Amino acid sequence: GAGVSQSPRYKVTKRGQDVALRCDPISGHVSLYWYRQALGQGPEFLTYFNYEAQQDKSGLPNDRFSAERPEGSISTLTIQRTEQRDSAMYRCASSLQGGLATDTQYFGPGTRLTVL
């Protein structure tokens, strides 16, 4: 079946511009997660949703970063006034339901963001 999809796959923007990254989770998955992965590192947690409710946003670096999932399916991660240090791979993951003991997060292909 279809996995997690993300768009765009690559985004190049100039410093100071806003960007919106989209995530389409696996159909029927309740939980959705955003991570950021620097080259040569493991993913770093940003935020997490159950349905449309944002459960944890403790990993968002600052108030330029926000995320929403208004209808409990597709999610958008928005970065305002981008800076060069925001350049990274942004990965989305989804899981059937975060409360299940054996719940597994399935990762999407990522969006490679480059801020010039």
Add this chain to the structure above:
Amino acid sequence: ELKVEQNPLFLSMQEGKNYTIYCNYSTTSDRLYWYRQDPGKSLESLFVLLSNGAVKQEGRLMASLDTKARLSTLHITAAVHDLSATYFCAVEHGSGNTGKLIFGQGTTLQVKP
């Protein structure tokens, strides 16, 4: 603050050999995961370990969990070139299914013919 450390960070081995990757974490957690990542690709789930003494095996890979020692191991048996990839362990932060995974730095495995 939960910290997850893997070692080694890089491992070069011959086909047919056995080796173990270690994952230590600093605070109690309910779940531990192992993922595989091929160059330029996304992360693929390998194992979920829930309880002390849990052992799971898939092909040439076997993962185990010792919650008292806060240690998980990923053992590779008779390595083959196809196993070349980066392996991450990830530990769930807090208790009660928080959804927040803390990843280790990754171990890059290179299997030489």
